[in-house]
Amino acid sequence: xxxxxxxxxxxxxxxxxxxxxxxxxxxxxxxxxxxxxxxxxxxxxxxxxxxxxxxxxxxxxxxxxxxxxxxxxxxxxxxxxxxxxxxxxxxxxxxxxxxxxxxxxxxxxxxxxxxxxxxxx
Amino acid sequence: xxxxxxxxxxxxxxxxxxxxxxxxxxxxxxxxxxxxxxxxxxxxxxxxxxxxxxxxxxxxxxxxxxxxxxxxxxxxxxxxxxxxxxxxxxxxxxxxxxxxxxxxxxxxxxxxxxxxxxxxxxxxxxxxxxxxxxxxxxxxxxxxxxxxxxxxxxxxxxxxxxxxxxxxxxxxxxxxxxxxxxxxxxxxxxxxxxxxxxxxxxxxxxxxxxxxxxxxxxxxxxxxxxxxxxxxxxxxxxxxxxxxxxxxxxxxxxxxxxxxxxxxxxxxxxxxxxx
Numbered sequence: 001x002x003x004x005x006x007x008x009x010x011x012x013x014x015x016x017x018x019x020x021x022x023x024x025x026x027x028x029x030x031x032x033x034x035x036x037x038x039x040x041x042x043x044x045x046x047x048x049x050x051x052x053x054x055x056x057x058x059x060x061x062x063x064x065x066x067x068x069x070x071x072x073x074x075x076x077x078x079x080x081x082x083x084x085x086x087x088x089x090x091x092x093x094x095x096x097x098x099x100x101x102x103x104x105x106x107x108x109x110x111x112x113x114x115x116x117x118x119x120x121x
Numbered sequence: 122x123x124x125x126x127x128x129x130x131x132x133x134x135x136x137x138x139x140x141x142x143x144x145x146x147x148x149x150x151x152x153x154x155x156x157x158x159x160x161x162x163x164x165x166x167x168x169x170x171x172x173x174x175x176x177x178x179x180x181x182x183x184x185x186x187x188x189x190x191x192x193x194x195x196x197x198x199x200x201x202x203x204x205x206x207x208x209x210x211x212x213x214x215x216x217x218x219x220x221x222x223x224x225x226x227x228x229x230x231x232x233x234x235x236x237x238x239x240x241x242x243x244x245x246x247x248x249x250x251x252x253x254x255x256x257x258x259x260x261x262x263x264x265x266x267x268x269x270x271x272x273x274x275x276x277x278x279x280x281x282x283x284x285x286x287x288x289x290x291x292x293x294x295x296x297x298x299x300x301x302x303x304x305x306x307x308x309x310x311x312x313x314x315x316x317x318x319x320x321x322x323x324x325x326x327x328x329x330x331x332x333x334x335x336x337x338x339x340x341x342x343x344x345x346x347x348x349x350x351x352x353x354x355x356x357x358x359x360x361x362x363x364x365x366x367x368x369x370x371x372x373x374x375x376x377x378x379x380x381x382x383x384x385x386x387x388x389x390x391x392x393x394x395x396x
Contacts, residue, residue: 016235018262020270020337048238050259052266052339059336078255085346089329089339111329111342115372118320 005101007040007073008033017049023056030057034066040097043074054086062092071095071103084109127154129162131356131363131388138169139380141180148173149181150204156187160280161356161388163199163224164295167278169382170203172297180204197224218244221283221290227265229275234266237279241292250283251394252290253351260347260389263340264294271333272298272384288393295386301326301359304333319362320375327364327373344389345373353391358382 013029016022033039043049061067072083072095080096087094087108095103129137129152141148150170170180182204185191194200198215215225218240227233241261245254268277277296284291302322306315311333314322325331327345332338345366348355354367361381365374 016232016238018235018238019232019266020339021231022235047255048242048258048262050263050339051343052263052337055337055339085343111346114324114327114345116324117370117372117374119374119376 005040005097006033006037007042007097009042009044011045017046017053019050020052020056023053023058024060026053027057027060030070031064031066034069038069038071040071040073040103043072043076043079046076046079049079049082051082051085051089054082055089058086058090058092058094062090067092068095071097073097080106081109085111128157128159129155129166130157130159131161131165131358134162134165134169135358135363135378135380135382138166138382139378143173143178147179147181149183151183152185152190153183155185155190158190158193159388160224160282160291160293161295161386163197164278164280164293164388165358165382165386167199167203167224168295168297168384168386171276172383174204175297193222199224202226218281220244221248221250221281223282224278224280227268227277227279229269229272229277231269233269234262237265238262241281244281245290248283250290252391256347256351257290257292257391260344260351260391261292261294263344264292264387264389267340267385268294268296268298270337271301271304272296274298274384283393285393290391290393291388292391293386293388295384297382297384300384301333302362305331307333308335318377319360319381320364320377321362323357323359323362323364324373324375327366348389348391351391353389355387355389357385357387359385 014022014026061070083094084106087106088110094106096106098104141150218225238258238261242254242258274296277294280293282291302314302319305311305322327341329342330338349367357364361377363376363378368374
C-alpha cells in the first residue's frame with residue numbers, strides 16, 4: 001500500500017452512504033480506480049455511514065481480492081469504530097490511513113455476546 | 122407483557138388488539154380509554170388494521186374519550202390512512218415528517234432508507250434535539266432498510282415523537298410483512314428456525330452476521346449496539362414474540378405474548394440531553 005497515496009474522496013463516488021445497496025454501488029464506481037493500484041478512501045465530510053454501507057462495499061472488495069488495496073482516511077471516531085466493527089464482523093484486515101501517512105491496521109472489534117433473559121408473559 | 126394502562130404503547134397495544142373479536146363481521150376496536158399514544162402503539166395498531174384491511178376486514182373504531190388523543194389522531198389523518206376500504210397501496214398519506222410528533226407512510230423502494238435517514242437527520246437538527254444525531258440517524262436507517270430488504274411489503278409506517286419533559290426521543294417502524302422468523306428461514310443456513318418461537322428467531326437476528334438474505338446481518342446488531350451506547354432502549358415485536366434491549370435487565374429480555382401480528386414492529390427510545 002505504501003508509496004502510492006492516491007486519495008479519493010468517497011463523496012465523489014456516491015450521493016449517499018446509508019445502506020448496503022449504496023456500498024455495493026460505490027464498489028462499482030471504485031473498481032476501475034483500483035485497476036491502477038491501491039486507493040485511500042477519504043471519508044471526510046460524511047455524516048452518516050453505518051456498518052451496513054461499509055459491509056456492502058467490503059464484501060465486494062473481498063470477493064474481488066481488493067480488500068487490502070483500500071485504506072480509509074478519517075478522524076471521525078464513529079467512522080473508525082464502524083470500521084473496527086467491520087473488521088471484526090468479516091474477519092478482514094481494515095487499514096486506517098493515519099497521520100503518519102501510512103496505512104495502519106485497525107484493531108477488530110467483535111460484538112458483545114447477548115445475554116438473554118426469558119419471560120413467561 | 123401485561124401492564125394495565127391507558128397508554129397505547131409496547132406494553133398495551135398487542136393486548137388491546139388481542140381483545141378484538143375478529144369473528145365479528147365488522148369487529149370493534151375499542152380505544153375509548155386510551156389517554157396517551159406512543160409511536161410503537163400507533164405503528165402496531167396501524168399495522169394491525171392494515172393487515173386485516175388487506176384480508177378484507179374493516180373495523181368499527183370506538184375513538185378515544187380523550188380529546189387530545191382524538192385530535193392528534195385526526196391531525197395525523199390516522200383513520201383515513203388505516204382501516205380504509207382501499208388497497209394498502211392507496212393508503213399512502215403523510216410521506217414526510219413535518220414535526221417531531223408525526224406518523225408517516227413509507228414506500229418500499231431501493232432508496233427509502235436514504236430518504237428516511239435524510240428526513241430524520243434534518244428534523245433533529247432543525248429542532249436542535251440534543252442527541253447524537255449521526256448515531257440516531259444510523260439506527261433509523263438500519264431499521265428502515267430492514268423493512269425494505271426483508272418485509273416483502275410495499276408500505277410501512279414510521280413514527281417519531283419527542284417528549285421534551287420526559288427527555289426521550291422515540292422512533293418506530295412497523296410493517297405487516299413476513300416477519301423475522303420467515304425471513305431468516307429463507308436462508309438455508311437458518312431454515313431450522315422456521316418452527317422455533319418467534320422471539321427465538323428475533324434473538325437470532327440480533328446476532329452478528331445473521332440474515333435471511335444472501336448477505337447482510339449488520340442491521341439489527343448495529344441497532345442493538347448503538348441503542349445501548351446511546352443509553353436507550355429497543356422494543357421489538359414479530360409474530361407473537363417480543364424482545365427488549367436496554368430494559369431493566371442487562372442484555373435482552375424476550376418472551377411470547379398473547380397476540381400474533383405478522384411483520385416486524387420496532388421502537389427505539391433515546392434519551393435526550395438537557396430537556
